[in-house]
Amino acid sequence: xxxxxxxxxxxxxxxVFILHVYKLTKGYPDDExxxxxxxxxxxxxxxxxxxxxxYKRVGKDDKLRFFNYAQASLEECRCYIILSSDIGYINxxxxxxxxxxxxxxxxxxxxxxxxxxxRKQWND
Numbered sequence: 001x002x003x004x005x006x007x008x009x010x011x012x013x014x015x016v017f018i019l020h021v022y023k024l025t026k027g028y029p030d031d032e033x034x035x036x037x038x039x040x041x042x043x044x045x046x047x048x049x050x051x052x053x054x055y056k057r058v059g060k061d062d063k064l065r066f067f068n069y070a071q072a073s074l075e076e077c078r079c080y081i082i083l084s085s086d087i088g089y090i091n092x093x094x095x096x097x098x099x100x101x102x103x104x105x106x107x108x109x110x111x112x113x114x115x116x117x118x119r120k121q122w123n124d
Contacts, residue, residue, distance in 0.1 A: 005055035010108035014048040014070070017101040021077070024098075028089050036089075040080040046073040051109065060116055067113045074102050074109075 005011050021044040025037045047070045054066025078099065085095040 002055075005052040008051060008055060008108075008112065010070075010105060010112050011048055011051045011055070013101065013105040013108055014051055017077075017098070017105055018044045018048055020098060020101060024084075024090055024094060028084075032089075036080060036083065040077065040084070043073045043076040043080065046070070047077070047105065060119075063116055064113055067109050067116075070109055071106060074106050078102055 002008055021040055025040055028037050050066045050070035050073065054063045054070070057063045057066060081090070081095050081098045081102075084090045085092065090098075
């Protein structure tokens with residue numbers, strides 16, 4: 001049992017991904033500041049924020065909804081990684097690393113959501 005969202009491995013993995021996105025997007029062209037950089041950063045932050053918010057929700061359906069939002073933000077980031085690679089803002093190695101981080105984070109979110117679904121006693 002965890003006491004805070006920071007103890008969730010899913011959130012810890014999301015945090016690593018967020019920091020990686022911020023570090024890489026510092027190198028994007030200035031004209032992308034309000035375009036791809038802004039969208040990519042917001043989507044990455046949304047992953048961690050939705051895990052945190054879902055963690056604190058009381059109802060099972062509410063919790064699962066926020067974990068679903070986190071998964072959707074992961075997919076949004078996948079799109080930005082592919083575009084960033086296609087445009088040449090990141091190299092293939094960086095893209096592969098980010099995509100692997102997405103997969104790992106997604107698996108932990110899914111595991112946590114599955115545990116919630118399978119929990120027999122719930123105070124809804």
